[in-house]
Amino acid sequence: MSLSAKFRLGVLGSGAGSNMVAIAHAASAPDYPAKIALVLSDVANAGILNQAASLGLPHRHIAPGQFRTKLDDAAEAAYIHALREAQVDLVVLAGFMRVLKGQFLRAFEGRVVNVHPSLLPAFPGLDAWKQALEHGVKITGCTVHFVDQGLDTGAIIAQEGTPVLDSDTAETLHARIHEAEHRVYPAAIAALALGRVALQGRRTHLRAP
């Protein structure tokens, strides 16, 4: 596959950017079918922007506007514009702490994915690893899913289970789930880039390569 044919990713994050780094690492292999075209953050000094700079990846801070948990309309339009300008094929949420609304989801319909630190539909929402620990489950994990208008409700593309150990604290459990995310997310993105993910109702399956 020639470089110019690679599937183009727009990665949005608010935090340290470890999933973006895992995807960039996977994408450094010549046969990986996608490349990061743009990294955007709503947080001016976010680690993900520093990481992108270190990796030589195009990156920008776009201010989120007046709200705390979503983008305002002008900001959402600015995100859409930047991603279109970068000719992004897939929007990859990687610790992006704001809900995306209808305008954004219509602009990239069926082309926005997220990774969530639990085996959805268990423990949607914030601090899913803490929710899992407090509930007392013995297995949790992570989920790559399409983003729809609900809270962590979109069709599931991939999941990996993570055992909860008797000795786990929120921190040790979160660290192990993160490791799982770093395996599952690049693999799921590759499958999407290759057009192998078929959606029927809310079940996905992998087409043969």
Added chain:
Amino acid sequence: MSLSAKFRLGVLGSGAGSNMVAIAHAASAPDYPAKIALVLSDVANAGILNQAASLGLPHRHIAPGQFRTKLDDAAEAAYIHALREAQVDLVVLAGFMRVLKGQFLRAFEGRVVNVHPSLLPAFPGLDAWKQALEHGVKITGCTVHFVDQGLDTGAIIAQEGTPVLDSDTAETLHARIHEAEHRVYPAAIAALALGRVALQGRRTHLRAP
């Protein structure tokens, strides 16, 4: 451990009894710390009663009374009486299709367990494997839990994950979850029999042997 010292199980089921058979098989090992003292069913011709008969285990049908999804008060009292008479230490639900109410749960407080065919808290209630398949999860499994007054909400003792395959039907998935149940349930019952399961809030952990 002498036979007389073994932890005594009362198994309640409405169906084929495959989990009861798995427990009986585990209990046939000399070092397994529990034995089935009584098998009860609300269904006169249930497979679980025939299986108990074949295995030479004490078994009885006790009619459930006038309701469809629970035992009436007289029936619940009859179940309690039979289990007490058999000196049961732990009530093991194995495909028992009726909700147990306060009277029963108070009589055996903290000593009633169930196995559920999903990774709770995902997919409580009926046909959990079908719910999982229709939701499109990639991992489901089974959960051994204490029974409380909620629907599949009690503290979790053990779980095993089961991958959902693209080729799965409800039947093939259910069969694989059943195999997991047959591993997890006897192991969890052994841990309970040995007094190794410690409960803190709604988290359980295993004490050292």
